[in-house]
Amino acid sequence: MLEPTDLTTRATEGLRTSFGTQATVVGRAPGRVNLIGEHTDYNAGLVLPVALPHATYAAAAPRTDGVIRIASAQEPQAFTGHVDDLGPQIEGWAAYVAGVLWTMRESGLEVGGLDMFLESSVPLGAGLSSSASVECATAMAALGVNGRALDEQLQHSVVAAGIRAESEVADAPTGGMDQTVAVFAEEGGALLIDFDSGEHRNVPLALGERTILVTDTRVKHQLTDGGYAARRRECEQAAADLGLRSLRQADLEQVETLTDDVVRRRARHIVSEIARVEPTVAALASGDGDEIGRLFAASHASMRDDFEISVPELDLAVATAVDAGADGARMTGGGFGGSIVSIVPTDAVASVTSAIDKAFAAAGHNPPGHLVATPAAGASWSPA
Template sequence: MKQFAAVYGADPEGVWAAPGRVNLIGEHTDYNDGFVLPFALPQRTVVGASMLDTQQWTVWSEQADERIEFDLSEHVSGWGAYVAGVVWALREAGFDVPGARMAITSDVPLGAGLSSSAALESAVLTALVDLGGLDLPVDERPALAQRAENDYAGMPCGIMDQSASIRCRAGHALFLDCRSLEVEHIPFDVAAAGLAVLVIDTKAPHRHVTGEYAARRAACEEAARVLGIPALRDATPDSVAAITDPVLQRRARHVVTEDQRVIDTVALLRDGRVRDIGPLMTASHTSMRDDFEITVPEVDAAVEAAISAGAYGARMTGGGFGGCVLALADTDATDTVAAAVAESFATRGFAPPEPFVAIPGHGAVRL
């Protein structure tokens, strides 16, 4: 890794990588013990690392153009919190974490809802586990990376992002039960079906994402309390309809219907009916817009333009309040869809969007 050598004057002991992700369907269901269906992106965060014989960590980030150092006596903020959080979470779990020097590069877009933070955590975690020879099975790693983000970095995300970044397989979507943490790798070879998933980075700035995300999670927890159930995973459409608070009812209705849309999407993919998942994607977006209220004008415009241009379905992906839209379209129609979205944005005075075709990739790995 040339960046590591440039910063530290020597080659790293190893190089590790973990991908960003898009969520095909299943938004804000993970922290409600529900179901999600993400897949890993080709874009990834790469970490070159070497061990130190002291309990200190030096980390250089190409994107931040910054080098930081920390030990166990301090709390790190900013982008470094996602690195220090992994060290902290490993130690909290009882592991003897090796000190290390690291250099980090990434082509996962920041602030686009593609889980750049989970990619960073997962790459650093994989590197430290391998460097230290730590006995941490792959299926237990997402929960530890999630704890780093929740309890150290302070973002109350569910476990989907870290699970996708660590456990995905190329050519598959990851059907994850967020209660049992059981996974099933669902074949998702869209190209073989003559289709493509077009990711449209709307470039919409995330608006109040941390506070609004926390507010949505709190509303879901309150709705579950009102219903007397452990989580909204256990709610039914009839029980949700009985909630008297209109806001809590809408929030809960999104989660219950979204869980069902994930299950229905998986059933269609198992039958090889890839094209037929389009309406479920669009219904998911409508629910996020109307019931969960997490979309913004840019993503709504992108979905509308994509469908008008012939996409079989489209939806926002990620936590909301900005970020990316997914559109399922014929392979030879992606340029048409992308052009329609760009024209719609220009008409509305939005910043130009940035489209790319997403090919399901693999999870964290040593290169």
């Protein structure tokens, strides 16, 4: 992984090469891996993500003519437009960047013309929230260009802008976990978010001799391909059939009264998954590897069987990691591909990654990628 100083340099040099512009600020926002609480955010549930050291960096400089020019090291085509013409009609990758500038303006934040270049170390399509990382880095750069010092109100505005851009412009029905942890994460901890009360708090992680290992199966997923939206509709249907505001209010006894088998299984995953989050917080705090393993195994089985969002590569990676010495492993993210997260004794990381590599080769799968998730801080901006 490139170091932050390298990425900052590449972003500022990219801005100069693309547009002949000298950066004045650099915004940064991390990717994330969710330890547990999958698809529970849009069901008013609990989630427990950590911010990754892998992040997006947005180098930017102001313009006086209202023109917006955006380029990215990860995309072949630059975006050019005018600040007065931004709106929900923006298409392609620019929806996650120019779309955020539009939603910021819609919420009353000052956004003028600017040049911007993005560089990122967050793997794309791996279920590690590369999109929210781009959104929040963009917002940070835009705030920095206008010299806005961060406070809690502005942080909430950045989260809201990212959620709205992803939902209304990129047409990906996000639940809000990704943007929230990208902004509010604290170094060294996880973020316990309650989407019923709207509260969140930092959870220090006493990992000791354990490491959070993320394995990218390299099976790409897209939140706009219909699977994610379908699960969300099924959860909303379950809550409506039960006469509840959300599945956060349901218990398993109520869920079993649902007559539609698919809707019942979707709801069963959500209710049981929400119930696993706080015990996972306790197990991580006490270093109870057996309990972590039990909770992760139950979570993965629920996503595989009831929510039906796993794929063979994810199942193979999870089983292999546990067999090779991980305390626990589960798929993480929206599903239909992407990554798994494992809690691994630090001295077993090399053997776990090697075992997964060999299992994938034997199965004829593409080689996976691995990264260590050292819990990082949330989004910020700094002078270039």
